[in-house]
Amino acid sequence: MSEAAIIDGKAFAARLRQTIAAEVAALKAEHGLTPGLAVVLVGEDPASQVYVRSKGEQTLEAGMHSETHRLPAETSQAELLALVERLNSDPAVHGVLVQFPVPDHISQADVVAAISPDKDVDGLTVANAGRLASGLPALTPCTPTGCMMLLRDQLGELSGKRAVVIGRSNLMGKPMAQLLLAADCTVTIAHSRTKDLPAVVREADIVVAAVGRPQMVKADWVKPGAVVIDVGINRIPKDDGKTRLVGDVAFDEVKAVASAITPVPGGVGPMTIACLLANTVLAAKRLNGIGE
Numbered sequence: 001m002s003e004a005a006i007i008d009g010k011a012f013a014a015r016l017r018q019t020i021a022a023e024v025a026a027l028k029a030e031h032g033l034t035p036g037l038a039v040v041l042v043g044e045d046p047a048s049q050v051y052v053r054s055k056g057e058q059t060l061e062a063g064m065h066s067e068t069h070r071l072p073a074e075t076s077q078a079e080l081l082a083l084v085e086r087l088n089s090d091p092a093v094h095g096v097l098v099q100f101p102v103p104d105h106i107s108q109a110d111v112v113a114a115i116s117p118d119k120d121v122d123g124l125t126v127a128n129a130g131r132l133a134s135g136l137p138a139l140t141p142c143t144p145t146g147c148m149m150l151l152r153d154q155l156g157e158l159s160g161k162r163a164v165v166i167g168r169s170n171l172m173g174k175p176m177a178q179l180l181l182a183a184d185c186t187v188t189i190a191h192s193r194t195k196d197l198p199a200v201v202r203e204a205d206i207v208v209a210a211v212g213r214p215q216m217v218k219a220d221w222v223k224p225g226a227v228v229i230d231v232g233i234n235r236i237p238k239d240d241g242k243t244r245l246v247g248d249v250a251f252d253e254v255k256a257v258a259s260a261i262t263p264v265p266g267g268v269g270p271m272t273i274a275c276l277l278a279n280t281v282l283a284a285k286r287l288n289g290i291g292e
Ligand SMILES: Nc1nc2c(c(=O)[nH]1)N[C@@H](CN(C=O)c1ccc(C(=O)N[C@@H](CCC(=O)O)C(=O)O)cc1)CN2
Pocket: 047, 051, 097, 098, 099, 100, 101, 122, 142, 143, 171, 233, 245, 264, 265, 266, 267, 268, 269, 270, 271, 272, 273
C-alpha cells in the first residue's frame, strides 16, 4: 500500500483567507459593512500571545476591523465580563473571542456565557452548541469547522462513513462529533474511559484525534486506508534541549497505514484562524440581515 497523502492545511487556509478577503471587499462595496473581530487575552501565556497576534494580523490582512484587548493576569472576572458586555453592544464588533486558557481565578464557563450568541465566533455558547446539536444554523467552533473542510476536500461525500473522535472537549471533540453527525457519518466519541480504545479506533474510516496526548495514536490502531485528522499540538523535548511540536498521532508510522493524514504543524492548526475569520464574516452578515 502506498503512503498517505499529506493534507496541507496551511495551503488550504491561505486559499480560504483569500476567499474571505474577497467577500469582505464585496461587503464593504455593496453594503458599507466592515466585519469586525475583538479578541481578548488575559495574562501572558506565551502560546496564546502568538495565536492572538496572528488573529489580529490575519483579520487586518482580510480587510476587516480588528481590535485586541490585552489584560493583565490579575484582571478580575468582573472586569473581564464588563469588557465582554461592552464588546457585545459595540456595533463595530461582530465577533467577540476570549482566548483560552484564562487564568485559574476566572471561570471559562462564566466568560463563555457572557458572550452574545450572535457574536460568539468561537461557537461555544450554550445557544450555539444547542443550535448545532438541533440541526439549526449556528456559529460552530473554528477548529472542528476547519477539520470538516479538510475532510470534505479529501473525501468528497462523508455520508455513511464511520468516524471516531478521540476527545470530548466543548471546543473540539463534542462539536466535531456533531458536525460529522450532521454530515451523516456514524460517529463514536471516545475518551479516557473508553475500553479498548485501539479496537474502537480501528473501526473508523475517519479518525479525529483531539486528546492532548503526544503521539498516542499508533499505526496498529488505524484501519488501512482511513483518513486521520490530528488536532493535537504538543511540545516535546528534543535531544538538544529544545522542543518540537507533535500531534496526538504517531505521524511517521501512521502515514504508512492511512490514506491521508494531517501533519503537525501545518495541518489543522492554520485552519483555526481562517475559520475564525469566516465566522466573523458570517456573524457580521447575520447581524446586518444580509443573506448568506
Ligand atoms: N478562544 C479560543 N481559545 C483557543 C482556541 C480557540 O479556538 N478559541 N484554540 C487554541 C489555540 N488556537 C487558537 O486560538 C490556535 C492553535 C494553533 C494554531 C496553529 O496555527 N498552529 C500551528 C503551529 C503553531 C505553533 O508553532 O505553535 C500549526 O498547527 O501548524 C492556531 C490557533 C487554544 N485556545
